[in-house]
Structures are given as structure tokens and as C-alpha cells.
Amino acid sequence: MNAKQTLVLNQNLVKLVHLLQDGQYHDGTSIGKILNITRSGVWKLIKKLEQYQVDFTSVKGKGYQLNESLILLDAEKIHAALGKIPLKIDVLEKVDSTNQYLKLSQAPSEQIHLCLAEMQTKGRGRLNRTWYSPFGKNIYFSMRYPFQKDLSELSGLSLMVALGVAHTLDTIMGHSEKIKLKWPNDVMVQGEKIAGILIEIQAESHGFSQVVIGIGLNVNETDANENNITQPWSSLKKLTGIDYDRNGICAELISKLLSYLQRFSASGLSDFHAEWQERDLLFGKPVELTSGNQAYSGIAQGIDAQGHLLLKLPDGSLKGFSSGDTSLRKQ
Ligand code: BTN
Numbered sequence: 001m002n003a004k005q006t007l008v009l010n011q012n013l014v015k016l017v018h019l020l021q022d023g024q025y026h027d028g029t030s031i032g033k034i035l036n037i038t039r040s041g042v043w044k045l046i047k048k049l050e051q052y053q054v055d056f057t058s059v060k061g062k063g064y065q066l067n068e069s070l071i072l073l074d075a076e077k078i079h080a081a082l083g084k085i086p087l088k089i090d091v092l093e094k095v096d097s098t099n100q101y102l103k104l105s106q107a108p109s110e111q112i113h114l115c116l117a118e119m120q121t122k123g124r125g126r127l128n129r130t131w132y133s134p135f136g137k138n139i140y141f142s143m144r145y146p147f148q149k150d151l152s153e154l155s156g157l158s159l160m161v162a163l164g165v166a167h168t169l170d171t172i173m174g175h176s177e178k179i180k181l182k183w184p185n186d187v188m189v190q191g192e193k194i195a196g197i198l199i200e201i202q203a204e205s206h207g208f209s210q211v212v213i214g215i216g217l218n219v220n221e222t223d224a225n226e227n228n229i230t231q232p233w234s235s236l237k238k239l240t241g242i243d244y245d246r247n248g249i250c251a252e253l254i255s256k257l258l259s260y261l262q263r264f265s266a267s268g269l270s271d272f273h274a275e276w277q278e279r280d281l282l283f284g285k286p287v288e289l290t291s292g293n294q295a296y297s298g299i300a301q302g303i304d305a306q307g308h309l310l311l312k313l314p315d316g317s318l319k320g321f322s323s324g325d326t327s328l329r330k331q
Contacts, residue, residue: 005121006101007093012037014074016045020056020066027063052119052135069220069243070136073116073250081251085258088113094135096122098142099214103202112258113144116250123216126198127325131216132228138235139217139246141253144202145261147209151201154209155322156269156307158185158199161213163275164260165195168253169236177239180281183300183309183326187217188281192234194218215253219244269307276303282326287311291324300326 012035019026019034028042035042046064049056055067075091088111095101098115100122117140123131133140147154162185169179169187180188187195198214218235220243236244263271277283282300289296289311298311301318308320 005094005096007095009073009091009093009118010045010048012041013045013048013093014072016042016049017054017066017070017072020064021069021071023066025059025062025065027061031063054136071245071247072136073118074247075116077247078116078251078254081248082255085255086111087254090115092117094119094121096120097124097214098140099124099198099200099212102142102144102212103200110146112146114254115142116140124198124214125196125216131196131198132224133216134221134224134228137221138219139215139250139253141215141217141250143213143254143257145211145213147211147265148207149209149265150207151204151209153268154211156272156303157211157213157264158197159183159276159303159307160260160264160269160272161185161197161199161215161257162187163272163279164257165197165215165217165253166279167260168249168256169194171252171256172236172244172249173240179279181276181279182281183303184307184323189234189239192232194234194236194239213257217249217253219246219249270305273303282309282328286329287326288329289321289324289326291321296321297329 015035016031019031028039031042032039054070057065057067073091075089078089092115095117097120098117101115102113119135120133120140123133123140125131162181165187166179166181177189182188185197186193195215195217200212202210202212218233220237221235222237280302283302285300287298287300289309296311296313298313301310301312304310304320308322309326311319311321313319
């Protein structure tokens with residue numbers, strides 16, 4: 001990991017953004033007094049906001065005013081919402097990738113460890129894609145989870161995680177939208193992607209596995225363009241018009257995921273089959289699947305016990321796929 005790219009979230013930055021939340025002008029001297037820092041300390045924080053492309057106005061003689069609704073991440077708020085669940089949560093201002101942070105910087109342990117970041121400089125998507133990760137807008141979430149299982153027993157884990165994310169979105173949006181899943185784990189609303197999942201293996205030995213579950217969830221993003229995200233995308237704010245405090249969503253996501261992971265540890269994917277069927281975007285539809293440099297077309301027939309995608313091929317045979325990228329074929 002590049003240590004230079006990893007910054008723990010500056011608590012004075014959190015306080016400054018909180019202060020500017022009222023939409024009023026605040027001058028450097030009064031900000032310095034409230035935060036108990038020097039004017040040059042205030043200046044450095046303002047420079048950070050500029051560097052992170054936070055939308056604010058600076059007027060000589062009046063001070064600074066925030067032009068967007070922004071509430072930064074706060075581990076205390078998340079812990080408070082979760083109650084007594086023992087978790088380690090690192091909240092970072094900036095990191096290359098939250099998955100990479102948990103994979104490389106932390107020794108394997110039995111403790112569940114989370115990393116949340118305000119921005120990622122090298123956010124990773126599936127199949128070597130990048131994941132657009134601007135400051136303060138969305139959720140960049142990784143959880144390292146220890147399983148008393150062999151890696152071979154974890155097939156279907158990424159589908160289960162997608163179900164957990166979908167359930168979280170149901171709770172946040174009060175079921176106002178149908179959340180669907182595009183195999184293997186794209187979380188979709190109205191045909192657009194709202195969240196993606198990247199699972200990476202950290203360690204495996206003698207029936208014990210550590211996995212890093214990475215989730216990118218679009219929350220308050222409204223104006224990314226095709227230079228940043230190449231596929232049709234959605235966000236919670238695009239769907240509801242609401243500016244969200246991401247802390248509450250993170251707490252909900254953690255609690256749903258933990259309960260899904262417990263069910264998965266006990267019974268595997270079979271416990272989630274019906275839930276997958278309900279959310280399966282592809283079922284019965286003509287699908288194109290690319291896997292390596294091979295492309296297949298067929299009619300999607302759901303998943304098998306391992307979570308592999310079943311396609312009915314043009315010759316009538318049924319074939320299972322363990323990996324790949326899917327899209328709906330236009331008829
Ligand atoms: C996808 O391609 O759909 C997967 C996207 C996963 C993005 C998340 S953001 C948090 C975590 N850290 C990363 O670098 N990637 C995952």
C-alpha cells in the first residue's frame with residue numbers, strides 16, 4: 001500500500017464541514033475560535049475542501065459558505081447506531097482502495113474489521129475496471145470477515161452480499177423502488193447500476209478463510225459523466241432527491257450484512273435461493289455473457305446451488321458459468 005495515499009479522516013475537517021452545514025458565511029477568525037485552531041490551520045482545511053472539489057464559496061470579508069449538503073463520515077455515529085456489536089472501523093479521508101487497505105495493511109485476525117473512506121484514488125471494480133470514487137459523495141466500504149470454512153465452501157458469497165445490499169436499499173428507500181440483481185452481483189434500479197461488489201481473498205489456511213468484501217454504493221452523486229462512469233448508473237439521491245447522511249446507511253449496511261453473513265455461514269447459499277429468484281433481473285431473458293475472450297448468448301435460467309449462472313444455449317443445452325460479465329441482449 002502506498003502510505004502517502006492513506007490519510008485518516010481529519011476530525012477538524014469533519015467539524016468545519018459540520019459548521020458550514022448551516023449555509024451561512026463563516027469567517028476564518030470565528031472558525032478558528034470554534035475549532036480551537038490557528039488561522040493558518042483553518043486555511044489548510046479550506047485548501048483541503050478545494051482540493052477535494054467540495055462546492056463552497058469564499059468571499060473576502062465574509063468568509064466561507066458551503067453550496068452543497070455534506071455530512072462527513074463519523075465512526076462514532078456508526079458505532080452508536082449499531083449498539084454493542086464489537087467491530088473495528090477505520091474511517092479514512094483518502095486511500096488508494098479500501099479493499100487494498102484491509103488486504104495489505106492488516107494482519108489476519110478473527111475480528112471483523114471495516115474500512116470506510118471519503119474518497120479512493122484507485123478504487124477497483126470487477127474485471128480490472130476502476131471504480132469512480134469522488135470525495136464525500138458515496139459509500140466506499142470494505143469489510144474483512146473471517147470464516148471457519150474452506151474457500152471452496154464460499155461459492156455464492158458475492159451473490160449473498162448483493163442480496164444484503166439490495167435489502168439495505170429496501171430499508172433506506174422504504175421499498176419505493178424494485179431493487180434487482182444482475183448476475184453475478186450488480187445491484188440495479190430501473191435498469192441502472194446503483195452498487196457494485198468486489199470480493200477479494202485475503203488469506204486461507206486449514207479450513208479458515210478471510211475475505212475482504214468491498215461495496216461501492218452511489219449515494220449523493222448526481223453529476224458524474226460518461227468520462228467517469230461508462231455504464232448507465234443511478235444513486236439514492238437521483239432516485240429520491242434526498243441528500244443522505246451516509247453514516248446511517250453504513251450502519252444499516254453493516255447490520256444487514258452481518259446477519260446475512262451469519263445465515264450464509266450456517267446454511268450456505270441454499271438459504272438465499274428464493275430471495276435471489278425474486279430479484280433476478282436476467283431470468284427468462286436473452287443474455288450475453290462474456291468470460292475471458294469468449295462470448296455466449298442464451299436465455300437466463302437462474303442460478304444453480306453454487307450460484308453459477310445457468311444459460312440455455314441456442315442448441316438447447318443448459319450450461320453453468322462461474323464467472324463473467326452479463327448484459328441483456330436487445331431483442
Ligand atoms: C464492480 O465493478 O461492480 C465492483 C465495484 C466495487 C467498488 C468498491 S468501493 C469499495 C471497495 N474498494 C475498492 O477498491 N473497490 C470496492
